[in-house]
Amino acid sequence: MLLATTIEGYDAELVERVVPLVDMIEISPDRWVREQDGVASIPRSALDFIAGLARQAPLVVHGVGLSIGSYDHWSQAYIGLLDQLFEAVPIRWHSEHLGYAEVEGEPLGTMVELPRSREALRLVSQRVSAIQRRYGVPFLLENVARALPDDGTEQFSPAGFVNEIVADTGCGLLLDVYNLECDRHNIGLNIADFLDELDLRAVREIHIAGGTLYKGFRLDIHSRLVEDSTIALAREAMSRCPAAEVVVFEILDEAVAVLGARAVAAELVRLRGRLGLV
Amino acid sequence: MLKGRGAQAGPDSAYARQLQASPHAAMLREIICWWRQFLLSRDCRFTAALLKRRGDFAAKLEDFVRATPGSVLIEQQADNFLGYTAGDTDPLVAAMARTELALMRSRRQPGYRAAVMWQHDPAPVFAFVLRGLSFEDAAIAGMFRFVADAAAPGGMQWFECYPEVPPELPAGSSAPISENRASN
Numbered sequence: 325m326l327l328a329t330t331i332e333g334y335d336a337e338l339v340e341r342v343v344p345l346v347d348m349i350e351i352s353p354d355r356w357v358r359e360q361d362g363v364a365s366i367p368r369s370a371l372d373f374i375a376g377l378a379r380q381a382p383l384v385v386h387g388v389g390l391s392i393g394s395y396d397h398w399s400q401a402y403i404g405l406l407d408q409l410f411e412a413v414p415i416r417w418h419s420e421h422l423g424y425a426e427v428e429g430e431p432l433g434t435m436v437e438l439p440r441s442r443e444a445l446r447l448v449s450q451r452v453s454a455i456q457r458r459y460g461v462p463f464l465l466e467n468v469a470r471a472l473p474d475d476g477t478e479q480f481s482p483a484g485f486v487n488e489i490v491a492d493t494g495c496g497l498l499l500d501v502y503n504l505e506c507d508r509h510n511i512g513l514n515i516a517d518f519l520d521e522l523d524l525r526a527v528r529e530i531h532i533a534g535g536t537l538y539k540g541f542r543l544d545i546h547s548r549l550v551e552d553s554t555i556a557l558a559r560e561a562m563s564r565c566p567a568a569e570v571v572v573f574e575i576l577d578e579a580v581a582v583l584g585a586r587a588v589a590a591e592l593v594r595l596r597g598r599l600g601l602v
Numbered sequence: 603m604l605k606g607r608g609a610q611a612g613p614d615s616a617y618a619r620q621l622q623a624s625p626h627a628a629m630l631r632e633i634i635c636w637w638r639q640f641l642l643s644r645d646c647r648f649t650a651a652l653l654k655r656r657g658d659f660a661a662k663l664e665d666f667v668r669a670t671p672g673s674v675l676i677e678q679q680a681d682n683f684l685g686y687t688a689g690d691t692d693p694l695v696a697a698m699a700r701t702e703l704a705l706m707r708s709r710r711q712p713g714y715r716a717a718v719m720w721q722h723d724p725a726p727v728f729a730f731v732l733r734g735l736s737f738e739d740a741a742i743a744g745m746f747r748f749v750a751d752a753a754a755p756g757g758m759q760w761f762e763c764y765p766e767v768p769p770e771l772p773a774g775s776s777a778p779i780s781e782n783r784a785s786n
Contacts, residue, residue, distance in 0.1 A: 359677040430671045432604055433634035471630050475617040510626070541629050578640070 469544035483521035704750035
């Protein structure tokens with residue numbers, strides 16, 4: 325099992341400190357995007373920077389902006405970013421959140437979970453299949469931190485919905501254990517039941533992060549160091565997911581600016597030890 | 603609903619109505635504004651500072667989120683916010699928003715040049731944002747012309763304007779003006 329972290333900006337100190345401590349690097353296309361002539365694209369300078377990272381460690385890509393679950397479309401702009409990245413650097417696999425971030429072309433400014441209906445299942449499965457054909461590398465879906473309570477008309481359990489997509493498409497899963505903790509706190513998810521039901525054979529990547537409690541909600545904000553409970557849950561996931569290859573410590577570059585690159589490096593050393601990745 | 607437009611949209615089910623009033627939806631709305639606040643404080647630093655000074659940055663952002671479609675592009679988001687705030691009724695805030703927008707565009711577009719009229723001296727306003735020096739609006743009132751110009755030293759310059767018109771003519775009239783450089 326490998327250890328990885330996110331690199332989300334041109335932070336030379338962070339790269340210098342953390343890259344030697346990880347086996348893999350995760351980047352988000354959305355964090356590098358700039359407007360050029362009214363079009364979203366990754367500037368040449370960023371592609372060069374990312375290529376430099378790829379020379380130091382294998383890369384995986386984790387998106388925020390695809391909006392794979394929007395009822396009317398997915399983000400063509402994000403597909404353009406993926407095209408750029410796949411052309412520029414070798415990418416082991418890529419992943420996206422099982423949710424939506426746009427409605428009728430308007431960005432919500434946040435990520436919302438999908439209704440667990442047959443209609444949504446068909447829509448997402450078709451898109452997953454299309455994206456797998458387009459890039460020819462594994463594609464993973466991540467469980468989002470759910471923000472809204474169910475309406476009682478769901479046709480699948482949370483894990484059952486994901487399993488159906490996996491069965492339909494053969495896609496992989498990215499299991500975010502901190503998001504599970506958010507769901508337990510915010511909407512009463514039973515994590516043990518979820519993991520018992522989920523097809524853990526499809527999990528290829530595990531996310532681990534630290535967030536915060538705010539007004540009674542646990543927020544998926546990647547702003548803090550990882551709590552003991554999250555590490556314990558990650559260890560459990562590692563032991564139960566036979567195809568999992570990497571644990572990724574997610575940290576926002578805005579949080580790096582507050583915590584400091586040295587603290588992020590120290591956290592990676594601590595996580596490697598606590599997760600038994602030595 | 604998530605952008606606070608629920609009243610206009612008219613939720614069409616009991617669940618939607620319940621959700622609209624739920625703490626979960628309120629938290630999502632707050633998160634949406636929080637991210638905007640974070641990014642725009644960074645990318646529209648001068649305008650954000652003046653709105654915070656006035657004590658209604660958060661309220662302005664809520665209005666902005668409600669009124670505009672938003673963008674995933676950082677530059678577009680900043681452009682939209684500054685364009686929205688350029689219509690503020692406070693002439694100082696409006697001038698700053700127009701100025702910051704002009705500066706952004708001049709940095710992005712070679713040869714771009716734009717002028718913004720101010721009813722206050724920009725110097726103490728910039729000093730407030732950059733060095734935390736306080737000022738009173740009334741004490742810095744005047745007529746200034748700010749020019750964002752990549753070719754100018756520092757990308758900007760401003761001039762105090764002296765209307766060559768009888769004093770009874772209001773500022774902003776079409777009377778010709780002469781310019782005297784005040785500072786840059």
